[in-house]
Amino acid sequence: xxxxxxxxxxxxxxxxxxxxxxxxxxxxxxxxxxxxxxxxxxxxxxxxxxxxxxxxxxxxxxxxxxxxxxxxxxxxxxxxxxxxxxxxxxxxxxxxxxxxxxxxxxxxxxxxxxxxxxxxxxxxxxxxxxxxxxxxxxxxxxxxxxxxxxxxxxxxxxxxxxxxxxxxxxxxxxxxxxxxxxxxxxxxx
Numbered sequence: 001x002x003x004x005x006x007x008x009x010x011x012x013x014x015x016x017x018x019x020x021x022x023x024x025x026x027x028x029x030x031x032x033x034x035x036x037x038x039x040x041x042x043x044x045x046x047x048x049x050x051x052x053x054x055x056x057x058x059x060x061x062x063x064x065x066x067x068x069x070x071x072x073x074x075x076x077x078x079x080x081x082x083x084x085x086x087x088x089x090x091x092x093x094x095x096x097x098x099x100x101x102x103x104x105x106x107x108x109x110x111x112x113x114x115x116x117x118x119x120x121x122x123x124x125x126x127x128x129x130x131x132x133x134x135x136x137x138x139x140x141x142x143x144x145x146x147x148x149x150x151x152x153x154x155x156x157x158x159x160x161x162x163x164x165x166x167x168x169x170x171x172x173x174x175x176x177x178x179x180x181x182x183x184x185x186x187x188x189x
Contacts, residue, residue, distance in 0.1 A: 001087035022109040032124040034149030047066035132172035
């Protein structure tokens with residue numbers, strides 16, 4: 001199973017149970033920017049505890065997941081993993097919690113069609129900010145390359161006011177300005 005096939009499969013499962021989700025991470029940056037290979041999928045879920053059995057049931061046939069891991073994700077770091085048993089690819093699910101930026105990001109998500117399937121995805125601005133935030137916590141050329149790839153593709157369409165509004169509380173203003181000024185270039189393939 002390829003990453004694309006796994007994404008389609010996960011989207012169909014999430015849509016079937018009417019889960020409140022959004023695609024984030026490298027799949028979102030691939031959609032909005034310059035694609036690169038990735039080995040996992042990232043989703044943010046708004047998952048009330050009463051919906052855990054529905055999620056478990058939706059993924060039980062082809063995935064390794066533990067209900068206990070889902071339940072423990074209601075506390076920091078608000079994340080659990082699911083492994084596709086057909087390909088051994090990993091899916092990271094992050095539970096939406098009280099963080100104001102993540103709530104804003106989730107509220108702004110967009111409904112698109114990707115590979116013929118409806119999907120909810122983080123906006124390009126929010127993916128950039130999220131990548132810069134994660135780069136601040138754990139510096140990585142990959143995070144900066146993803147963010148700069150989105151800027152390169154979406155440059156004229158980006159809401160720069162929104163980017164700058166959130167850059168300060170996320171403590172990424174300087175790197176954002178370097179990115180917008182083209183001082184951080186996307187990786188060439």
